[in-house]
């Protein structure tokens with residue numbers, strides 16, 4: 001029996017059209033994400049990572065192909081999805097308390113008040129912020145604000161969590177803490193996560209798979225299985241020889257992507273256990 005993937009990105013193409021100008025940002029992206037997977041996406045700057053995420057989040061139409069969430073085609077922001085963006089400063093409402101920010105999407109989802117209280121309390125405790133319910137976002141550090149954004153996504157009880165470079169604007173120590181928080185939440189809540197990052201080390205540390213995108217117009221250059229132990233910690237995991245191999249492998253792929261390479265033969269991938277996808281001829 002074949003299980004329906006939570007997320008199916010089915011030969012997606014995206015062309016931006018401004019007046020008479022056409023920019024083919026994404027050529028043919030094709031991959032599935034199974035329930036409970038944590039999949040990272042890396043690629044050179046301008047590879048189309050944000051474009052892909054916006055298409056998946058239903059924030060923009062695809063030019064061809066289809067994105068399906070639990071078997072249904074996406075044609076607008078789907079209810080079972082939560083998104084955490086890089087700009088936490090802009091994603092939180094400064095005139096609302098932390099509690100108000102986390103509760104807002106639940107009100108929009110028409111969750112009854114008593115249930116909302118439980119969900120907000122649990123989510124804030126989960127991200128270690130149960131002492132700042134009544135603070136305003138601008139009274140918190142950047143890392144704390146990003147925790148509020150994560151709590152808001154978690155409280156929503158999404159089937160899939162999309163994250164677009166969520167830690168790019170925080171310092172290295174906070175970033176490491178937030179990475180561990182995501183692994184911990186993912187393991188505990190069994191939520192499916194698609195995580196876009198510029199950072200190759202972060203992708204290998206976090207992911208069960210790393211999708212390496214080619215340069216724009218984008219295809220999946222390689223889908224690398226990250227066969228590191230499930231229990232990860234910043235010092236031990238990053239010191240493993242296998243971590244170094246996978247990191248070097250993904251780094252090499254990103255360098256190839258920058259040079260315009262769009263296809264890697266399966267047998268040229270000794271370090272990663274590549275998953276191959278059938279491509280439509282373009």
Ligand SMILES: Nc1ncnc2c1ncn2[C@@H]1O[C@H](COP(=O)(O)OP(=O)(O)OP(=O)(O)O)[C@@H](O)[C@H]1O
Pocket residue numbers: 016017018023024025043044045046047048049050051052198216
């Ligand atoms: N609104 C737009 N109109 C026209 N072209 C666009 C638009 N948005 C993005 N592009 C182009 O699409 C391509 C992919 O951009 P996108 O922002 O998705 O890449 P990215 O991988 O997220 O980049 P970065 O890593 O630098 O954030 C780029 O060539 C970009 O110039």
